[in-house]
Amino acid sequence: MSGRIDGDISQFCSITGASTRDARKFLEAHKRLDIAIDAYYNNPNAFSNARRKGDTAAPSSSKINQLFDKYKDPEDDDITIDGTIKFCEDLEVDPEDVVLLAVAYELKSPQMGRWTRQGWVDGWKSIGADSIPAMKNALVRLRDQLASDPAYFKKGNEAWATLDTAQAFWGLLIPHGLKGGALARTSPSGDSNEAIRDGGWTADYTQWWFDFLNQKGPKGVSKDTWAMFLDFIRSINGNFSNYDMEAAWPSTIDDFVEYAKERFDNDI
Incomplete structure (x- = not known):
């Protein structure tokens, strides 16, 4: 034992x-x-x-609040776009870096570029960072976890109301997840070699998905579509022939598969 x-x-x-x-x-x-x-x-x-005396101290709420006040919009209760840009400069990270999606999840951001005081304080305390250097270190872990952990990758997603917002997030998430393995192809048997032989999602298919949404898709993205789309990416083979129309996929994904198969036929 x-x-x-x-x-x-x-x-x-x-x-x-x-x-x-x-x-x-x-x-x-x-x-x-x-x-x-x-x-x-x-x-x-x-x-x-x-923790024992002498161990690393717990994050300081006071320090985290001071950082919030540093970036807070003087005419708003929250940190908004200008403060977010300054925060990213201090972190030495691009405002469009995919790791900020993980931060937004951890800090319960109501929308990208906006941070509430409660979400900011509770989130950074949970992460264990109360200074810019500590937050920089936390980003390294969050970036790795977002790329390699399918459960965390999916957990960080929310339902977004507009196509533009959803596509912006997918445009960041999908390449990161494919590169890091969080969106790696899985076969029904769990055989990774079988999954590799069978192909899977590619960058071209991401563009097809965006084309479909803009040409034929709904005006907004439903919660079910957002929640299940990443599972769809992980399960589909190279030509979508393993897709089961009778399974409980959202109708938007059903329609996309039909659209994609038409594009396959037209490319032959």
Whole structure:
């Protein structure tokens, strides 16, 4: 039993970069390695109050609030576009960098480029950062997690009302997820080699999706379409021949598959 626990702790630390002490705390609380890792990513400071004297201090609400006030719009209760641009300059990150989608999720941003005080404070406390250097370090982890963890990749998505907004997000998310593996093709059998042989989603198909939405799609993107589209990307093969029209996919995705198959036929 001890050997298994030690192995889980080692794996936990390797995946998350956490200390051995934190790994043990999360594993003791959640028992299973996968659940413990998810819990750590959701709140890496869950056990910060139990840290020993001399360990790294918990994030300071006061410092996080001071940063919020630094970027806050003087004529608004929130941080808005101008403050966001200044914040990105201090972080040395492009305002259109895909990692900001993960930050927006963690800080419960009501829309891109806007941050509420409560979401800002609660979010950065949960992430464990109360200074610009600490936030820069957090972005490294969030970027890696967004690219490589399918569950986190999907969790960070919300339903967006307009096509323009949805396409802007997909334009950032899809290339990042394909490159990092979060949107890697999966086969029904779980055989990764079979998935590779069978092909999968490409950058061309992303453009087809946008073409379809602009030409024939709905005026807005439904919650179901947004929530299931990334699963669709991961499941589809190179020519969409494995798509099941009888399955519980949103009708917009059904219509897109018909549209794509017509384009396949026209290209032959």
